[in-house]
Amino acid sequence: xxxxxxxxxxxxxxxxxxxxxxxxxxxxxxxxxxxxxxxxxxxxxxxxxxxxxxxxxxxxxxxxxxxxxxxxxxxxxxxxxxxxxxxxxxxxxxxxxxxxxxxxxxxxxxxxxxxxxxxxxxxxxxxxxxxxxxxxxxxxxxxxxxxxxxxxxxxxxxxxxxxxxxxxxxxxxxxxxxxxxxxxxxxxxxxxxxxxxxxxxxxxxxxxxxxxxxxxxxxxxxxxxxxxxxxxxxxxxxxxxxxxxxxxxxxxxxxxxxxxxxxxxxxxxxxxxxxxxxxxxxxxxxxxxxxxxxxxxxxxxxxxxxxxxxxxxxxxxxxxxxxxxxxxxxxxxxxxxxxxxxxxxxxxxxxxxxxxxxxxxxxxxxxxxxxxxxxxxxxxxxxxxxxxxxxxxxxxxxxxxxxxxxxxxxxxxxxxxxxxxxxxxxxxxxxxxxxxxxxxxxxxxxx
Amino acid sequence: xxxxxxxxxxxxxxxxxxxxxxxxxxxxxxxxxxxxxxxxxxxxxxxxxxxxxxxxxxxxxxxxxxxxxxxxxxxxxxxxxxxxxxxxxxxxxxxxxxxxxxxxxxxxxxxxxxxxxxxxxxxxxxxxxxxxxxxxxxxxxxxxxxxxxxxxxxxxxxxxxxxxxxxxxxxxxxxxxxxxxxxxxxxxxxxxxxxxxxxxxxxxxxxxxxxxxxxxxxxxxxxxxxxxxxxxxxxxxxxxxxxxxxxxxxxxxxxxxxxxxxxxxxxxxxxxxxxxxxxxxxxxxxxxxxxxxxxxxxxxxxxxxxxxxxxxxxxxxxxxxxxxxxxxxxxxxxxxxxxxxxxxxxxxxxxxxxxxxxxxxxxxxxxxxxxxxxxxxxxxxxxxxxxxxxxxxxxxxxxxxxxxxxxxxxxxxxxxxxxxxxxxxxxxxxxxxxxxxxxxxxxxxxxx
Numbered sequence: 001x002x003x004x005x006x007x008x009x010x011x012x013x014x015x016x017x018x019x020x021x022x023x024x025x026x027x028x029x030x031x032x033x034x035x036x037x038x039x040x041x042x043x044x045x046x047x048x049x050x051x052x053x054x055x056x057x058x059x060x061x062x063x064x065x066x067x068x069x070x071x072x073x074x075x076x077x078x079x080x081x082x083x084x085x086x087x088x089x090x091x092x093x094x095x096x097x098x099x100x101x102x103x104x105x106x107x108x109x110x111x112x113x114x115x116x117x118x119x120x121x122x123x124x125x126x127x128x129x130x131x132x133x134x135x136x137x138x139x140x141x142x143x144x145x146x147x148x149x150x151x152x153x154x155x156x157x158x159x160x161x162x163x164x165x166x167x168x169x170x171x172x173x174x175x176x177x178x179x180x181x182x183x184x185x186x187x188x189x190x191x192x193x194x195x196x197x198x199x200x201x202x203x204x205x206x207x208x209x210x211x212x213x214x215x216x217x218x219x220x221x222x223x224x225x226x227x228x229x230x231x232x233x234x235x236x237x238x239x240x241x242x243x244x245x246x247x248x249x250x251x252x253x254x255x256x257x258x259x260x261x262x263x264x265x266x267x268x269x270x271x272x273x274x275x276x277x278x279x280x281x282x283x284x285x286x287x288x289x290x291x292x293x294x295x296x297x298x299x300x301x302x303x304x305x306x307x308x309x310x311x312x313x314x315x316x317x318x319x320x321x322x323x324x325x326x327x328x329x330x331x332x333x334x335x336x337x338x339x340x341x342x343x344x345x346x347x348x349x350x351x352x353x354x355x356x357x358x359x360x361x362x363x364x365x366x367x368x369x370x371x372x373x374x375x376x377x378x379x380x381x382x383x384x385x386x387x388x389x390x391x392x393x394x395x396x397x398x399x400x401x402x403x404x405x406x407x408x409x410x411x412x413x414x415x416x417x418x419x420x421x422x423x424x425x426x427x428x429x430x431x432x433x434x435x436x437x438x439x440x441x442x443x444x445x446x447x
Numbered sequence: 448x449x450x451x452x453x454x455x456x457x458x459x460x461x462x463x464x465x466x467x468x469x470x471x472x473x474x475x476x477x478x479x480x481x482x483x484x485x486x487x488x489x490x491x492x493x494x495x496x497x498x499x500x501x502x503x504x505x506x507x508x509x510x511x512x513x514x515x516x517x518x519x520x521x522x523x524x525x526x527x528x529x530x531x532x533x534x535x536x537x538x539x540x541x542x543x544x545x546x547x548x549x550x551x552x553x554x555x556x557x558x559x560x561x562x563x564x565x566x567x568x569x570x571x572x573x574x575x576x577x578x579x580x581x582x583x584x585x586x587x588x589x590x591x592x593x594x595x596x597x598x599x600x601x602x603x604x605x606x607x608x609x610x611x612x613x614x615x616x617x618x619x620x621x622x623x624x625x626x627x628x629x630x631x632x633x634x635x636x637x638x639x640x641x642x643x644x645x646x647x648x649x650x651x652x653x654x655x656x657x658x659x660x661x662x663x664x665x666x667x668x669x670x671x672x673x674x675x676x677x678x679x680x681x682x683x684x685x686x687x688x689x690x691x692x693x694x695x696x697x698x699x700x701x702x703x704x705x706x707x708x709x710x711x712x713x714x715x716x717x718x719x720x721x722x723x724x725x726x727x728x729x730x731x732x733x734x735x736x737x738x739x740x741x742x743x744x745x746x747x748x749x750x751x752x753x754x755x756x757x758x759x760x761x762x763x764x765x766x767x768x769x770x771x772x773x774x775x776x777x778x779x780x781x782x783x784x785x786x787x788x789x790x791x792x793x794x795x796x797x798x799x800x801x802x803x804x805x806x807x808x809x810x811x812x813x814x815x816x817x818x819x820x821x822x823x824x825x826x827x828x829x830x831x832x833x834x835x836x837x838x839x840x841x842x843x844x845x846x847x848x849x850x851x852x853x854x855x856x857x858x859x860x861x862x863x864x865x866x867x868x869x870x871x872x873x874x875x876x877x878x879x880x881x882x883x884x885x886x887x888x889x890x891x892x893x894x895x
Contacts, residue, residue: 031512032512034512035511035512036512038792038794039794040791040792040794041793041794041796041797041816041819042793042809042816042819042820042823044791044847047826047828049828050828050829050830052823052824052828063512088830092830092831099790099792099847100790102790102791103790305833306833308833400827401827418829418835420835421830421835422832424830425829425830428828428829432827
């Protein structure tokens with residue numbers, strides 16, 4: 001495929017510490033697994049996929065040794081088919097819908113088969129044919145270079161539109177590049193996928209922040225439509241005494257540091273605060289980077305765990321321990337400066353309602369690093385400037401089928417709309433918006 | 448335990464499982480190991496003037512991830528000297544006197560040549576002779592093998608020559624590469640044969656390498672048609688066995704051959720009238736050890752069914768095969784889908800709509816497949832996130848169970864055949880209240 005348009009040096013140390021959670025199939029394994037698929041009609045796996053990849057179609061193409069055709073069938077529905085094959089929570093999506101589960105059999109390994117097809121495709125150059133050779137006059141700006149924007153940009157570029165993706169960071173891919181646990185998706189694999197989209201003619205601009213009314217006016221001047229794929233903002237700050245210590249690093253920052261900045265430093269006793277999927281990614285990473293003890297502190301019970309069940313099981317197998325019904329109160333440090341402990345208060349388990357602290361129950365969890373993972377705050381500042389773009393509880397309001405906001409020039413999708421779901425949801429949003437934009441330009445032409 | 452020992456065309460053996468004349472019965476060392484594993488007999492790899500083989504020799508058809516659904520070969524008869532084969536036959540018979548050793552023979556079409564090989568084989572101790580009139584490649588171009596077996600006159604003549612000399616039972620092995628296999632069987636019977644072996648391999652080209660465009664098996668860039676065997680050919684072999692058993696002028700003891708790999712296959716051949724069965728591909732695939740389950744499985748089945756010997760069930764299914772003209776046109780069955788077993792693959796639905804009679808429906812309405820797929824793809828689906836979707840239930844009830852319009856159902860079986868779940872779709876009899884009536888009855892205006 002030639003050189004990536006985005007400079008990035010992979011680290012051998014990272015590869016050694018983060019081997020694939022689900023290793024690739026070899027051709028024979030893939031063939032055997034593909035042949036196990038029943039080829040259901042109107043398959044539940046395809047219905048369960050937010051991008052509606054025609055799963056039996058791509059699997060039977062693997063079975064017929066038409067692996068390139070298989071990859072193109074995947075990409076036709078989901079331009080980020082490669083990263084989705086690795087990061088999707090398939091247990092609650094396609095594989096969770098597999099009819100084999102009703103037959104007391106293992107579901108088809110759809111995620112790994114999809115990865116097999118995508119690996120084959122990228123190993124042979126990873127070039128995507130254009131859907132249309134027509135040249136369109138309209139220009140579209142996609143703000144943010146995460147999965148939603150990439151899907152929107154790819155759809156529009158394939159239909160012949162001029163698309164520019166604007167990103168405030170140095171690398172494209174959004175959380176695929178910066179935020180997914182390395183044993184699921186390596187940053188170079190995310191970038192390779194973006195390079196394929198760049199080859200469709202999508203222009204990328206990095207280090208671009210859109211922060212003022214003037215920035216917006218300039219955008220509207222140059223582009224016919226905008227797609228907001230800006231995700232969520234920075235993580236919630238931990239508001240307890242001691243939280244300003246430099247060894248308090250929020251989970252997304254911690255993950256981005258080891259994945260893309262070559263910073264493999266980790267404490268030997270690490271506490272992760274929160275028990276969502278990102279908290280688990282951070283806790284597992286801390287273990288793999290060398291932490292001896294990693295404890296997840298959560299103010300509710302195991303029953304209320306917000307992470308997927310399989311993520312919880314994975315964390316336990318990595319050696320992460322859990323402290324339930326514990327709310328952080330303060331971070332204590334040595335005079336010399338290092339963190340010594342996280343002080344917590346025990347919470348009441350009153351069966352589902354908001355837990356309340358038990359007076360006088362304070363205790364200490366010894367640690368030298370604290371990683372808060374307590375959710376992300378929407379990037380409200382910019383959106384409020386977007387004239388008339390309606391928000392509800394910090395999320396952009398859109399028409400679900402088209403991604404259209406209350407402002408006719410603005411479309412939106414991904415985490416900033418859905419509050420933080422999966423990559424595949426962002427791709428589905430982005431693609432729907434791309435299709436809707438193209439349709440509306442088409443309709444305007446004949447109006 | 449039921450008795451598996453049997454006598455076939457005068458040849459006694461401890462069980463009806465014989466190795467067919469093929470690579471697994473190439474030499475004495477192999478045949479003795481096969482007998483140790485449990486095989487009741489072996490038809491020796493065809494003995495004749497030694498030939499030269501090519502490399503490579505085999506190619507196969509894989510199906511749905513399974514290897515060797517069908518096997519093709521372009522190997523010829525034994526490449527070892529006649530005297531070596533005969534010496535080893537003598538050795539085997541000395542050590543295994545109760546097992547059947549059959550000498551498969553193929554020599555040039557001269558009376559003296561046949562007389563000589565018959566005498567030498569019997570002197571070596573062979574329990575019977577099998578005349579290889581079936582080999583479809585290599586030997587046929589030299590006027591032997593299927594070149595004989597495709598011409599009734601040659602078959603009758605050479606069988607006659609052999610019978611002039613033979614003291615042991617003579618089996619004629621038939622080629623399926625002919626319009627009507629009975630023509631050759633009748634000729635063999637006229638020539639005095641004591642039994643038949645059927646079928647030999649079917650002319651085949653297994654495939655072409657799509658990179659090099661060269662057919663398989665590849666011999667220095669070229670290939671040649673070969674003989675096809677293995678599980679793929681079993682239905683063809685069963686039909687031919689039945690044709691032979693159903694024809695008075697062909698009928699004589701048959702050793703069944705063609706895709707037999709398990710006791711179930713063997714039972715089916717015996718139920719159509721075979722006295723023994725011969726196995727090649729399965730033994731080439733997995734080794735002699737497969738005979739253990741063939742013996743064990745057949746014995747268990749016989750005990751469950753109350754059969755004490757092979758003769759107790761041999762041919763029992765033959766009368767249940769008849770001409771289409773004699774089938775009851777007023778017999779009616781319909782498909783029933785058992786919702787409790789259905790896993791919702793909807794393969795029956797698409798099979799019925801595209802391949803049958805459009806009488807299986809989804810969601811209580813007669814919607815054609817494209818509309819259903821379009822509706823599914825237009826649906827907006829999101830990943831269920833515990834944090835965002837707490838309390839929301841997924842899907843609701845399971846609604847992918849199709850139903851059958853029994854008035855439209857023609858009882859073709861297709862849905863039950865494609866259904867992956869055992870017992871989920873059953874074909875059930877519907878009382879038509881009409882008398883049994885066949886096509887023949889209709890033509891002659893009669894009914895029962």
